[in-house]
Amino acid sequence: MENKGILIYVEREGGRVHPICYELLGKGRDLADKTDSKVSCAVLGSGITETAQELVAYGADTVYVYDDESLATFDSLAHKQNLVSLISEVQPAIVMFGSTLTGKALAPRVATAVEAGLTSNCTALELQEDGSLLQVRPAFTGNFLAHVKTSSDITMVTVRYRALEAGQKDEGRKGEIVKKGVEKVDSGVKVLGKGEAKPASIAGADIVVCAGRGLRNADDFELVQQLADALGGVVGATRPLVDDGWISKDHQVGFSGTIVKPKLYVGVGVSGSPQHLAGIRDSGTIVAINSDPSVALFRIADYAVVGDLYQVIPQMIELLKKK
Amino acid sequence: MHIIVLAKQVPDIEKVKFLRETNRVDRKSADSEINPFDLNALEAAQQMKEQLGATVTVISMGPQSAEAVLREGIARDADRGILLYDDSFAGADTLATSYTLAAAIRKVGDFDLILCGETTVDGDTGQVGPGLAERLGVSLLPFVSELTKVSTDKVTAVTETSAGSLSVEASFPLLITGTKELNTPRLPTLKEKLRARKAEVEKWTAADLGDVDPVKLGIAGSATWVESIALPPEKKRKGEVLQGEDAASQLVAALDKAGLLKG
Numbered sequence: 097m098e099n100k101g102i103l104i105y106v107e108r109e110g111g112r113v114h115p116i117c118y119e120l121l122g123k124g125r126d127l128a129d130k131t132d133s134k135v136s137c138a139v140l141g142s143g144i145t146e147t148a149q150e151l152v153a154y155g156a157d158t159v160y161v162y163d164d165e166s167l168a169t170f171d172s173l174a175h176k177q178n179l180v181s182l183i184s185e186v187q188p189a190i191v192m193f194g195s196t197l198t199g200k201a202l203a204p205r206v207a208t209a210v211e212a213g214l215t216s217n218c219t220a221l222e223l224q225e226d227g228s229l230l231q232v233r234p235a236f237t238g239n240f241l242a243h244v245k246t247s248s249d250i251t252m253v254t255v256r257y258r259a260l261e262a263g264q265k266d267e268g269r270k271g272e273i274v275k276k277g278v279e280k281v282d283s284g285v286k287v288l289g290k291g292e293a294k295p296a297s298i299a300g301a302d303i304v305v306c307a308g309r310g311l312r313n314a315d316d317f318e319l320v321q322q323l324a325d326a327l328g329g330v331v332g333a334t335r336p337l338v339d340d341g342w343i344s345k346d347h348q349v350g351f352s353g354t355i356v357k358p359k360l361y362v363g364v365g366v367s368g369s370p371q372h373l374a375g376i377r378d379s380g381t382i383v384a385i386n387s388d389p390s391v392a393l394f395r396i397a398d399y400a401v402v403g404d405l406y407q408v409i410p411q412m413i414e415l416l417k418k419k
Numbered sequence: 420m421h422i423i424v425l426a427k428q429v430p431d432i433e434k435v436k437f438l439r440e441t442n443r444v445d446r447k448s449a450d451s452e453i454n455p456f457d458l459n460a461l462e463a464a465q466q467m468k469e470q471l472g473a474t475v476t477v478i479s480m481g482p483q484s485a486e487a488v489l490r491e492g493i494a495r496d497a498d499r500g501i502l503l504y505d506d507s508f509a510g511a512d513t514l515a516t517s518y519t520l521a522a523a524i525r526k527v528g529d530f531d532l533i534l535c536g537e538t539t540v541d542g543d544t545g546q547v548g549p550g551l552a553e554r555l556g557v558s559l560l561p562f563v564s565e566l567t568k569v570s571t572d573k574v575t576a577v578t579e580t581s582a583g584s585l586s587v588e589a590s591f592p593l594l595i596t597g598t599k600e601l602n603t604p605r606l607p608t609l610k611e612k613l614r615a616r617k618a619e620v621e622k623w624t625a626a627d628l629g630d631v632d633p634v635k636l637g638i639a640g641s642a643t644w645v646e647s648i649a650l651p652p653e654k655k656r657k658g659e660v661l662q663g664e665d666a667a668s669q670l671v672a673a674l675d676k677a678g679l680l681k682g
């Protein structure tokens with residue numbers, strides 16, 4: 097395969113580069129070094145030019161900057177249009193996106209426009225001896241891993257946050273920053289207002305305390321929050337609690353919610369359904385607190401605490417406060 | 420006003436078994452159902468029809484059994500159900516699927532709005548909706564969790580983005596992918612179900628789609644394939660059981676020792 101390099105779409109979230117981009121850069125740099133090719137980034141937005149240097153420090157050889165008022169809020173049509181032009185100009189072999197809501201809206205449009213195969217939600221990318229890219233993605237609620245290959249000239253992927261290692265930052269690294277003219281597209285979509293900002297993402301948290309149906313009522317999230325605070329973590333929940341409106345969807349841990357990979361996961365009153373386990377399997381240390389010793393979560397736990405969460409949690413909070 | 424809803428038949432994902440020899444699901448191992456997110460799309464279309472008097476067409480690509488999905492749509496007040504069924508459609512990845520659906524939609528004619536679910540529970544790619552918007556050259560509102568206001572030429576909606584939700588206004592023609600939060604799908608009444616059972620479901624083959632390029636259909640038109648399936652590596656876990664009076668203090672001590680407590 098003639099390798100024409102790797103292009104990374106740089107997503108911005110609330111005024112900063114989404115951390116997934118540094119992970120994509122880590123992988124992109126590695127693949128480029130192995131194939132003797134280059135990594136470039138495309139960053140689109142308004143007032144973003146200063147982020148380019150940062151991307152170079154994380155491993156980009158070239159950063160294409162599309163800085164224009166019209167790109168201030170994400171619009172799939174406008175971003176697609178500019179990316180497709182760039183792709184036909186630089187002819188990359190691989191195009192990578194984060195598997196975020198933005199990436200998932202954009203990548204299929206771009207892939208379809210250039211008739212490229214796209215594999216979404218990848219958790220690993222491996223260069224094969226023949227130069228092709230093996231893409232690993234969870235299938236069937238994460239019970240299996242599918243190994244996917246692409247036959248089109250361009251291989252496109254979206255990659256799950258926290259699946260790959262971020263690249264090393266090196267301020268001394270040199271790269272080229274190219275300012276591009278922006279193609280303006282009127283998609284007929286007008287932003288009227290912004291909703292509440294998202295709470296601290298559970299996807300990026302080092303410690304997640306996740307409540308399940310063992311919780312008796314919505315007010316008892318207070319207790320779970322206290323434990324999370326004492327541990328320095330964030331609160332998550334199983335789907336039934338989200339469905340009942342006890343807590344927002346942003347907190348849902350699991351296959352149809354957020355996949356988490358914290359250093360420490362603590363499940364309280366969580367049974368460990370396959371859909372839930374698919375979202376926590378790669379956590380560092382797993383703690384389960386449950387009154388029923390036979391639950392599935394205990395089978396993948398490092399520490400299985402058999403007990404009533406209403407007794408164990410207050411005791412833990414007391415002990416942690418003394419630390 | 421013409422609304423098109425896309426729906427897919429999926430296996431009951433909680434029960435389905437997988438055939439490792441063929442890298443495919445064993446369709447016989449579980450019942451089939453309509454992709455749950457597509458029910459939200461159908462409900463949204465039904466509500467719009469009630470408010471504004473729209474015509475609703477449901478389209479599905481799939482095996483013959485997927486006719487059931489179109490009857491689900493008709494029971495939910497869709498005027499027309501079209502099954503895209505042809506051996507040449509089989510084995511399609513999302514690129515080939517969006518190609519086939521786009522051809523069918525062009526054949527159906529003008530539309531104002533296309534509604535689909537944010538993803539399917541079996542493939543879990545979420546790629547077909549946005550890909551189809553691209554093929555048809557229309558705007559996309561992805562991950563819509565609320566349709567605030569609908570009129571005959573535009574919608575006001577809440578769309579979920581990585582940075583939070585946005586309230587947006589978008590004019591037709593438009594493709595919307597809906598989340599589970601979009602609405603609570605109603606169950607059809609017995610009468611509606613009976614009517615749907617008797618209704619005609621149109622069956623279209625590749626020949627009915629008119630001017631399509633056969634190499635863009637099904638497996639031939641797919642740019643990705645599953646080479647193999649593996650079991651995820653299981654992490655080795657300590658499996659220490661803590662119980663009794665001092666379980667909490669044993670746990671805290673263990674976490675402390677593992678360096679997992681802050682400060």
Ligand SMILES: Cc1cc2nc3c(=O)[nH]c(=O)nc-3n(C[C@H](O)[C@H](O)[C@H](O)COP(=O)(O)OP(=O)(O)OC[C@H]3O[C@@H](n4cnc5c(N)ncnc54)[C@H](O)[C@@H]3O)c2cc1C
Pocket residue numbers: 307308309310311333334335336348349350351352353354364365366367368369370371372375385386387388391403404405406432433540
């Ligand atoms: C398509 C699909 C997608 C899904 N996606 C997700 C997902 O993303 N995330 C998710 O979480 N679920 C998901 N689910 C739902 C999933 O199947 C389970 O229903 C859910 O995970 C169960 O949540 P739970 O463990 O809180 O509840 P339960 O299974 O009811 O478990 C409650 C546990 O609490 C324990 N308990 C009760 N009282 C106490 C007490 N006082 N002290 C200690 N323990 C106590 C019980 O022993 C029990 O084990 C999905 C389902 C489907 C069909």
